[in-house]
Amino acid sequence: MAAPPMNRMVVAVLAMGGFFVALYLFSHNLGLGGPIVCGVGDCATVQSSRYATLGPVPVSAIGVLGYVVLLALSFMGLQPKHRESRMIGGLLLVGSLGGGLFSAYLTYLEAFVIQAWCQYCVASAIIIALIFVASIPEVARLRGGS
């Protein structure tokens, strides 16, 4: 039996962390978290800007959903019968790349449009970037195939 892929373990741990960062922001969007706690930056400005939602959907909700999907995929990909799964590898790569690009766009908005930083958003951007890096070994799995 193939050993559990280390990169998927890393993705799972990172996705779990990212999930709670996004959940924290989402709880504030729902009015459950009170005023956002900011040590540095200006989360209130970012979170109250028109870029904090996509239509009626808060960006943080998209983050929560995205991390749940990545967590589920990586967890499934660690199970013995899916350890060599190319489909899970492909989905992890595409998902983390999509999340990374979306996050890069949000970071661009913070830097140049809103001109305020939310450290939780920055933390999420770093996490998704790391998830993408951790997903790169899936390329080899896709090429090798099984």
Place this chain on the structure above:
Amino acid sequence: MTKFYVILGVVAIVGIGAVGYSVTSSALGAAAMEPVEVEGLDDLTLLAEIAQGVTKGDEDAPITIIEFGDYACPGCGGFALSVKPQVELLLVETGKAKFVFYDFPITTIHPTSFLAARTARCAQDQGKFWEYHDALFRNQASWRLEASPIANFLGFGEDVGLDADEFESCVKSDRHADLVTANMRLGYELRVNSTPTIMVGRPGEFLQVPSATFQGIQEAMDRIGSPENAGGAN
């Protein structure tokens, strides 16, 4: 794999703890310290409806004296303790004018002044705005440099006879954050850029008093009251 599950579990527990703490501490009450997003403030008609000063004196008094003030501003403290009593005694109580206070916390240099303004509105909920307003200014030196002066504010509330539980629940929430934000925005629209800013006049016709002194206010009243100035300066 065991190590993996342990790490994953630790991350999950820390995450649940952090988010749970955030939500429950909010339920216990986290105080809004900063301006909030309020819809409609770009529309000046709506802004004029949302922004509300607190009036002292006869609503029908011919002249209105407006202060845009910041509770953490020493100049406002000086005005509240030395000029406002004269204004009240000689102009408000005699029916010549009414006094209206608008919140204008300058949060960039006074990080706790927005909270202070909110707490004054919480006192207003219990009908003790002016008593609490005066207490904030009277005790300004004791709290204005505190990072978290909530305990001081609760103490002032007790001193002026507010219901402690009701006041604390209001202070540790975001109640009135929209109103204070709207008042700040009104100030910006009126080109207020320092505190205390005093304006004297009647609807649609106000003069900004160059120096926040009793004499300055009286001079402005004389000018606004004279026939040649009727319908004049804005």
